[in-house]
Each structure stands twice: as C-alpha cells, then as structure tokens.
Amino acid sequence: MASLGGNITPPEVDNKLLFAGLAVFLSAAIGFTKYSSSSKNDSSSPSTAEDPSLVRSLLLFCYSCFLKPHRADGKGASQQDALESFYETQAGVYDVTRKTLLKGREDMLALVAAQLRHRATLKEGKAAHGGSKSSNKTNKKSSAPSTPRIWVDVGGGTGWNIEAMAAHVNVPEFFTSVYLVDFSPSLCTVARKRFARLGWNNVHVICEDARKFRLEDYEPTLQQSVVPASPAFGALSAGSGYFSFDRPDHGGADLITMSYSLSMIPDYYSVVDSLSSLLAPDGILGAIDFYVQSKADFSFRNYTGGLVNRHISFFGRTFWRSWFELDRVSLEAGRRDYLEYRFGTVLSVNSRNYSLGSIPYYIWLGCHKKPFHVTSLPHEVVERIDAMVTESPYLGSTALTTRGGGGSSKAGRVPPSPATTISRAIQKSAPEIRSKAFQTAIANLSANLPLPAFFYQNHHWRIYYDDQLPKHTQFKDEYIYAFTWEDTRVDERLLKLNENDVVLAITSAGDNILSYAMQSPARIHAVDLNPAQNHLLELKVAAYTAQLPYEDFWLIFGEGKHPQFREILIGKLSPHLSSRGFQYWLSNEQTFSRRSSSNRGLYDTGGSKNAIRLFRYISFVFGLRGAVQKILNAKTLNEQREIWRSKIRPALLSRMLSRFVVSQESFLWAALGVPHNQLAMIEGDHAMDVAREQGAGGGSKTKTSTRTLRSHAVWEYMVNTLDPMVEAVHLAEDNPYYYVTLDGKFSRRCHPDYLSQQAHARLSRPGAFDGLRIHTDEIEEVIARLAPGSLTVAVVMDSMDWFDPESKADNSGLCPSSETGGMAAASQIAKLNRALAMGGRVLLRSSARTPWYLTVFERLGFQPKQHGNRTPGVCIDRVNMYASCWICTKVANLPPPTPGLDDLDGLSRRGSEAGGLGSGEIDKLVI
Numbered sequence: 001m002a003s004l005g006g007n008i009t010p011p012e013v014d015n016k017l018l019f020a021g022l023a024v025f026l027s028a029a030i031g032f033t034k035y036s037s038s039s040k041n042d043s044s045s046p047s048t049a050e051d052p053s054l055v056r057s058l059l060l061f062c063y064s065c066f067l068k069p070h071r072a073d074g075k076g077a078s079q080q081d082a083l084e085s086f087y088e089t090q091a092g093v094y095d096v097t098r099k100t101l102l103k104g105r106e107d108m109l110a111l112v113a114a115q116l117r118h119r120a121t122l123k124e125g126k127a128a129h130g131g132s133k134s135s136n137k138t139n140k141k142s143s144a145p146s147t148p149r150i151w152v153d154v155g156g157g158t159g160w161n162i163e164a165m166a167a168h169v170n171v172p173e174f175f176t177s178v179y180l181v182d183f184s185p186s187l188c189t190v191a192r193k194r195f196a197r198l199g200w201n202n203v204h205v206i207c208e209d210a211r212k213f214r215l216e217d218y219e220p221t222l223q224q225s226v227v228p229a230s231p232a233f234g235a236l237s238a239g240s241g242y243f244s245f246d247r248p249d250h251g252g253a254d255l256i257t258m259s260y261s262l263s264m265i266p267d268y269y270s271v272v273d274s275l276s277s278l279l280a281p282d283g284i285l286g287a288i289d290f291y292v293q294s295k296a297d298f299s300f301r302n303y304t305g306g307l308v309n310r311h312i313s314f315f316g317r318t319f320w321r322s323w324f325e326l327d328r329v330s331l332e333a334g335r336r337d338y339l340e341y342r343f344g345t346v347l348s349v350n351s352r353n354y355s356l357g358s359i360p361y362y363i364w365l366g367c368h369k370k371p372f373h374v375t376s377l378p379h380e381v382v383e384r385i386d387a388m389v390t391e392s393p394y395l396g397s398t399a400l401t402t403r404g405g406g407g408s409s410k411a412g413r414v415p416p417s418p419a420t421t422i423s424r425a426i427q428k429s430a431p432e433i434r435s436k437a438f439q440t441a442i443a444n445l446s447a448n449l450p451l452p453a454f455f456y457q458n459h460h461w462r463i464y465y466d467d468q469l470p471k472h473t474q475f476k477d478e479y480i481y482a483f484t485w486e487d488t489r490v491d492e493r494l495l496k497l498n499e500n501d502v503v504l505a506i507t508s509a510g511d512n513i514l515s516y517a518m519q520s521p522a523r524i525h526a527v528d529l530n531p532a533q534n535h536l537l538e539l540k541v542a543a544y545t546a547q548l549p550y551e552d553f554w555l556i557f558g559e560g561k562h563p564q565f566r567e568i569l570i571g572k573l574s575p576h577l578s579s580r581g582f583q584y585w586l587s588n589e590q591t592f593s594r595r596s597s598s599n600r601g602l603y604d605t606g607g608s609k610n611a612i613r614l615f616r617y618i619s620f621v622f623g624l625r626g627a628v629q630k631i632l633n634a635k636t637l638n639e640q641r642e643i644w645r646s647k648i649r650p651a652l653l654s655r656m657l658s659r660f661v662v663s664q665e666s667f668l669w670a671a672l673g674v675p676h677n678q679l680a681m682i683e684g685d686h687a688m689d690v691a692r693e694q695g696a697g698g699g700s701k702t703k704t705s706t707r708t709l710r711s712h713a714v715w716e717y718m719v720n721t722l723d724p725m726v727e728a729v730h731l732a733e734d735n736p737y738y739y740v741t742l743d744g745k746f747s748r749r750c751h752p753d754y755l756s757q758q759a760h761a762r763l764s765r766p767g768a769f770d771g772l773r774i775h776t777d778e779i780e781e782v783i784a785r786l787a788p789g790s791l792t793v794a795v796v797m798d799s800m801d802w803f804d805p806e807s808k809a810d811n812s813g814l815c816p817s818s819e820t821g822g823m824a825a826a827s828q829i830a831k832l833n834r835a836l837a838m839g840g841r842v843l844l845r846s847s848a849r850t851p852w853y854l855t856v857f858e859r860l861g862f863q864p865k866q867h868g869n870r871t872p873g874v875c876i877d878r879v880n881m882y883a884s885c886w887i888c889t890k891v892a893n894l895p896p897p898t899p900g901l902d903d904l905d906g907l908s909r910r911g912s913e914a915g916g917l918g919s920g921e922i923d924k925l926v927i
C-alpha cells in the first residue's frame with residue numbers, strides 16, 4: 001500500500017507564488033472552455049442558482065484557490081473551519097468554475113445509473129417470477145422503486161451531481177431518498193436553494209462531517225434491519241448465502257457516490273470504513289477523483305480491474321500533488337488504494353483531464369467484498385468459483401441442471417444430465433482439478449485482499465486471467481482478427497450441436513462462438529490467448545445482453561461505426577462488461593466513433609486491417625476501384641466471374657505482388673495471422689507438387705531459390721483459394737468474409753449469421769449466454785483444468801498448424817523415438833482426449849492437405865475423417881482458405897481412464913491397442 005498521506009509541500013508563500021502564475025493559465029483555460037460550452041448551449045448540464053458573470057467567477061476562483069490565505073491551519077481549528085475558509089467566498093461561483101476542472105462526473109453518474117438500472121431490471125425479473133403482479137405493474141408505469149432506493153452523495157457540495165443525474169433517471173421518482181452529506185455550510189446553502197428551486201422533496205441536504213453520518217438516523221425503517229455484521233454476533237443465519245443479496249447486515253444505501261471529495265477528506269480511512277456499513281448488500285459505490293500513482297504501487301495487484309493508463313510519470317506525480325496541496329486536496333495513492341482494498345472493484349477507469357494540462361483522474365465503481373467475512377473460506381464460494389470454469393461436478397447444483405432440467409438426449413451422445421452423471425465419478429477420480437481462478441481466489445482471500453474484479457462483474461462469463469503475463473502482453477493490446485475467417489455454415493452442418501453439447505472453441509473475433517450460441521449447446525468455452533480477441537467477443541455479448549436495439553447493434557458490428565458509441569458503451573453496455581473489457585473499449589472508443597473521413601471503423605483495425613488496406617492500395621494503384629464496386633453489386637454469379645477474370649484477378653494474383661508483398665513472412669503473420677510453421681506446411685505441399693510434376697515431366701530438375709519457392713507456393717495457395725471461391729459463391733449475396741475485406745464493412749444482404757435480425761432477437765433473450773465461459777489462456781491450459789470427459793466438441797480452427805513439428809520429444813513417451821518432434825502438439829492432443837467424452841469430436845482446419853499431426857491424433861485415441869479437401873479448382877467452403885477440414889473423433893481412452901462416461905475396461909484396453917500411453921507416461925503430463 002502506498003503512502004497514507006501527508007502533505008508533500010507546505011502551502012507557504014513561495015510555493016503559492018510559484019503556482020499563482022500557473023493559476024492564470026488554468027483560469028484562462030476554464031474561462032475558454034466555459035465560454036465555448038456556453039456558446040454551444042449545453043442544455044444537459046445543471047443550471048446554477050445564481051448565474052454569476054464569467055469574469056467575476058474566474059477572478060473569485062483564482063483568488064480563493066491561489067491567493068487567499070487559508071484560515072484554520074492552526075491549533076484548535078476544525079476541518080469545517082478549514083473548508084469554510086476555502087469555500088465561503090466562492091460558493092456562489094462554484095458550479096461555474098468546476099465544470100471543466102472536475103471532469104468525468106457525468107461519466108461516473110452514467111456508469112452508476114447504468115448499474116442501478118441493471119439491478120432494477122434484475123429485481124423486476126425476480127418479482128415477475130415470484131408472481132408479484134402488482135409491483136410489476138407499478139414499475140412499468142413509472143421508474144419508481146417497489147422497495148426503497150436510497151442514494152447518499154458523500155461530500156456532495158452544491159448538489160450539482162444530483163441534478164445532473166436527471167440525464168439518466170428521473171431523480172424524484174427513481175430514488176425514495178437522496179442524502180447530500182457535506183461539511184461546508186456555504187455549499188450546503190447553495191444545494192438547498194437548488195433543490196427548493198427544482199422542487200425535489202426527496203433530496204435531503206445534511207451539513208455534517210461524513211465520518212459521523214449514519215443513515216439510520218434519517219431512515220427510521222433501517223434501524224430495525226441493521227444488525228451487527230460480525231458472525232460473532234450471530235448475524236449469519238444458517239440459511240443465508242455468502243453471495244445472496246438479502247443478508248440482514250450492512251447498510252441501506254443502494255448507491256453511494258464520492259465525487260472529488262475523497263481527496264479533500266483528511267481522515268479518509270474513517271470515511272471509507274464507514275461506507276461499508278452504509279452500503280446495502282447489493283449496493284453500488286461510485287467514486288471519481290484526482291490521483292497520482294506509480295506502477296511500482298500497483299503492478300503486483302490482481303484486483304484493480306485493469307491497469308490501462310494508470311501509471312503517472314514522475315514529473316506528473318510530483319507536479320500535480322504539489323499543485324493540489326495548495327488547496328488541501330491530497331492526491332496521494334493511498335486514498336484510491338484503500339477504496340480498492342476495502343471493496344470489490346466492479347469497474348475502474350484511468351483518465352486525464354486534457355482541457356487542463358492532463359490532470360490524472362479515475363472513476364471507480366465498487367461493491368461489497370465477497371465473501372463478507374474473510375475469516376473463513378466458505379465451501380460455497382470455493383465451489384462456485386471453481387464450477388464456473390472447470391465443468392466440475394458442482395455444476396450439478398448450478399447452471400447445467402437449470403437448462404431445461406438437463407434435457408433429453410436426442411442424439412444419445414451423452415446421458416441426459418451430464419453434470420449429475422459425471423459428478424460422482426469425477427469427485428473420486430479428479431478431486432484435485434482446480435481452475436486458475438480458484439487458486440487466485442484462495443490466494444487473495446487468505447491475504448485478506450478483495451477477489452479480482454472478474455468476481456464482482458454482473459455476469460459470470462469472462463473468467464479471471466493475469467493480464468500482466470508476457471504471453472498476454474505480447475499482443476500489445478491489439479486483436480489480430482476483427483472478424484472470424486471460418487465458415488459457420490459448414491461448422492453448423494458438420495457439428496449439428498444440440499442442448500447436451502459442451503463445446504470448446506477458439507474465440508477469434510467471436511463470430512463463430514455466437515453462431516454456436518444460436519444452436520444452444522449446454523456450454524461454450526471460448527478460448528483465446530489474446531485478451532483483445534476476448535474483449536471483442538465480450539463487447540458483442542454485452543450488446544446482446546443489454547438488449548441494444550438492432551439498428552445500434554448493426555451500426556457497431558455491421559458498419560463498424562457508431563457516432564454515439566461512447567455514450568452507448570458507458571450508459572448501456574458497461575454493466576455487462578468486465579472491468580478490463582470496459583477499460584479496453586473505453587480507451588479504444590474512437591474505433592467506432594471518431595468522425596473523420598480517415599476512420600473506417602472496426603474492420604479497419606486489428607492485424608487483419610493490413611490485408612484490407614493492402615487490397616485498397618492495390619485497387620488504387622491498379623485502378624480497380626470501379627471493378628470492386630461492380631463486383632460488390634454484381635447481380636449474378638456470371639457477372640461476378642466476368643469482373644474477376646477480366647479486371648481484379650490479373651492485378652491481385654500477379655506474380656509480382658505475391659513475390660514482393662504477400663509471400664513476405666512478416667505480412668503473412670501481421671495481416672493474415674499465418675505463422676512460420678503454417679507457412680512451412682504450405683511450402684511443403686507445394687514442394688511435393690513440384691516434385692510430382694518434375695517426376696511426371698521426365699525429371700528435368702531446375703534449381704529454384706527458397707525465396708522463389710515460397711513465392712510460388714503462396715501464389716499457388718492464393719490461386720487455389722480465390723479462383724474456385726469466386727467461381728462458386730456469389731459475393732454480394734453470400735460471402736461476408738470477402739465482402740468485408742473488399743468493402744471494409746458488411747452489407748444488410750451479406751453479413752455473418754450473428755448480425756441477422758433473427759440472431760439478434762434470439763441472443764438478446766435473457767439467459768442466452770448462461771452457458772458461455774470466456775477463457776484467456778492457451779487451449780492446453782484450459783482443457784487441462786476441465787473435468788475429464790466433460791467436453792463433447794472442440795473446435796481448434798487452424799491452431800494445430802501453429803505447432804512446431806520439430807519440437808523435440810522428451811522422455812514422456814508421447815512421441816515414439818521413430819518421430820523427431822511434435823511434442824507440444826502431442827501434449828495438447830492427449831489433454832483433448834482426456835477432456836473429451838467418448839465419441840467427442842475435434843473439428844480442425846489446416847493449411848496442409850494432410851497435416852502432419854493427424855498421425856499423432858490417431859496414436860492418441862482419435863479417428864480422423866476428412867470433411868473438406870481443397871484440390872485445385874474445388875471450393876470447400878465460403879472462405880476456402882484452408883486446404884483441408886477434419887473431424888477427429890475420440891475412439892479410445894488414454895489411461896488413466898476417463899471416468900463416468902466410458903466403458904472403462906474395454907476402452908482402456910482399446911486405448912493401449914491403439915497405441916495409447918502407459919499410465920506412467922501420462923502421469924508426466926501436467927493435468
């Protein structure tokens with residue numbers, strides 16, 4: 001924990017003079033922004049009671065903040081005296097002068113309002129299920145709560161925030177009571193006048209030290225319900241859950257806000273402590289304030305909700321602390337740290353006030369730490385954390401069984417209720433399987449720290465990961481794929497998912513995951529090592545869950561641009577995102593919203609933009625723009641073929657382009673996500689073709705350089721991809737993959753399944769993503785932690801191509817001595833075998849016609865079957881980018897046997913006959 005306080009520069013005359021000059025600049029900046037915002041007629045901002053002139057306001061502000069001597073520094077003076085000495089002269093101009101300085105308050109209000117609305121919707125849903133018809137009726141007519149809803153604004157000043165909240169909710173109706181607690185009588189007077197003018201009788205201005213404020217003194221009904229929090233006092237009834245919202249202890253405030261007040265309260269730890277007994281069990285806490293912090297303070301913490309933009313440079317830290325010390329505003333790191341320590345983090349944002357020289361500020365949303373009592377590790381917490389991630393038997397009591405009561409097994413691949421069927425066997429055979437989330441939770445709880453922010457999000461689907469690991473940071477916060485390059489229609493036809501399937505699939509841009517979700521399998525584990533790919537899926541899922549209107553959804557993901565994206569993100573999507581997902585999209589909001597001709601939206605971002613841009617440049621250089629427009633609008637396949645053959649093909653498939661651009665390893669990786677090993681497979685197939693041709697042609701061998709060979713191989717691969725696809729699939733109607741590449745956006749006629757109105761309606765239904773888990777890790781790490789035999793389908797896309805066939809065998813016995821490598825692939829395949837139920841399937845695509853690792857699959861208990869073979873001239877799917885598509889079906893069990901679902905004796909025997917591993921060998925794998 002960083003320093004708990006103390007002024008770093010005493011406010012002496014020298015310092016004041018030093019900063020007075022800067023104050024002139026600050027005042028000018030405030031004046032300018034104030035002037036420009038008033039000329040824009042900003043009607044959304046609360047009006048001021050007294051409306052003083054701008055010049056007078058700025059002069060007063062300057063005088064009060066930088067020149068006027070502070071009173072009440074000496075012995076015997078109270079904090080209230082000190083506050084009054086600062087505020088009494090400027091209370092009347094406070095609102096005018098703080099609009100620019102106290103930036104982000106509107107965002108904080110929008111964020112907490114979104115959380116409150118989300119909670120209200122949940123409660124309404126619960127009430128509807130509980131049959132409370134009357135309360136439902138009331139809620140439809142107005143936003144009035146059916147149970148009391150209380151907001152306490154701590155250090156609320158002139159009440160500006162409370163009035164500004166009207167932009168989001170109808171304050172007099174939405175809240176039963178609002179308490180503005182402030183210690184400055186002058187500011188309280190302004191506040192009282194404000195609410196009298198507005199006629200908001202539910203707002204109470206309490207001029208009191210926040211350390212002493214007790215809600216029970218003003219809300220008599222709370223006096224009976226508030227009981228001591230400690231279990232030692234018997235507050236915990238036997239039946240009350242640690243995660244349940246109806247615990248009898250804690251306070252009654254559904255919302256507490258602290259807007260730029262924490263930095264002004266000297267005994268902040270006392271106030272922060274008191275918030276805990278002020279906040280209702282399911283209440284939300286919103287804070288916004290200035291801060292300075294160095295990465296040395298926080299980089300070892302996993303509960304901060306993400307660190308994007310949090311570090312402040314040495315100069316910034318020193319300057320801003322000294323500057324604000326003049327007015328007794330303390331920016332030391334300990335204030336924010338203490339909030340984050342005492343509460344769970346729901347959302348966290350680090351930002352800068354760029355209008356005024358980049359002053360650092362944060363917005364933080366918190367909730368009660370859970371479990372409430374750290375002295376014990378209640379088994380239900382442990383089970384819940386683990387069951388979320390591992391397909392553990394504990395799911396029997398949570399998600400799986402709630403989905404249609406376990407369902408009837410139409411296909412008969414797995415028994416009716418997988419959870420109940422496997423649970424006993426797994427408990428016996430693999431009690432040690434624990435997720436990384438579980439291990440982290442234990443580590444945090446035993447150190448008395450809050451759980452990572454993932455545990456406090458409103459939805460369970462994004463699973464905890466450590467974002468500081470190099471394996472994640474290597475992607476530099478950028479996704480490679482802004483859309484997914486695998487044909488969902490083929491997946492649907494091959495897999496025919498049903499309600500009993502438990503699917504693991506690579507996330508990529510999430511498009512295929514959403515297509516699987518439409519088929520409603522019991523569970524989908526989306527896995528990606530790149531956090532940004534998962535952020536993209538999370539954004540799509542949040543947009544459905546927030547029930548964003550279809551038109552907005554289309555603009556964001558169909559066009560890739562939405563001018564109001566920031567407002568939608570904050571006001572609607574934020575309650576449905578993890579803190580890291582939210583941070584990511586807030587800091588990248590220009591992707592969608594920047595209004596400039598150069599901004600081409602979502603599909604011009606990520607690694608795949610390089611391919612799209614290259615095509616755009618080629619079109620420009622070769623004068624193909626007209627032809628591209630024509631092909632995008634071609635009415636018939638014949639018309640399309642004609643344009644392709646005569647105009648586009650000669651340029652795009654020119655040998656020169658292939659040699660100098662497309663076959664460059666760096667381009668293949670950056671633009672198309674083709675790594676070295678995959679390229680080697682393409683080259684390998686090409687070399688075989690050349691050898692065959694040369695053999696057939698009488699053996700006249702010509703020497704070709706490696707570079708030329710590669711360029712030939714890539715060219716041939718492109719020809720085999722594009723020519724048959726253009727001949728077979730009508731781009732303007734039915735090929736969203738190439739449509740978006742050519743046009744930088746989808747069209748209403750041609751888009752992925754998940755963008756259809758029907759998909760939108762279906763996936764926006766409550767509970768549509770109950771079965772989703774989003775893992776940020778390697779596939780191998782995830783499957784190693786799934787309960788054995790719990791998966792029925794794994795879609796690994798082309799990721800197996802990324803393995804090095806030369807990776808050396810060790811003495812684990814996974815690779816027989818006759819083979820030189822492929823150890824890493826073998827390790828993953830063995831884990832897949834263990835995680836899959838008998839008859840479970842692995843769907844994979846490859847750049848090779850017959851990938852080398854198929855033999856490893858066979859040896860490790862799988863039977864591969866080809867479902868797509870892209871011979872020259874053949875189009876196997878709308879993408880047509882892979883040379884082959886395979887399903888490897890699990891036919892044998894590796895020892896030790898996968899429990900529960902298998903015929904253990906028979907299968908382990910068959911496994912060894914199929915070349916399976918001995919139990920001693922498998923022990924060496926980290927499962």
Ligand SMILES: C[S@@+](CC[C@H](N)C(=O)[O-])C[C@H]1O[C@@H](n2cnc3c(N)ncnc32)[C@H](O)[C@@H]1O
Nearest residue numbers: 155156157182183184209210259260261264265
């Ligand atoms: C920078 S102002 C922010 C006011 C308001 N929240 C806003 O955003 O405009 C800080 C406020 O904290 C109040 N404050 C400071 N110490 C306090 C205390 N111990 N109890 C209650 N209020 C306090 C001050 O009176 C002042 O109104």
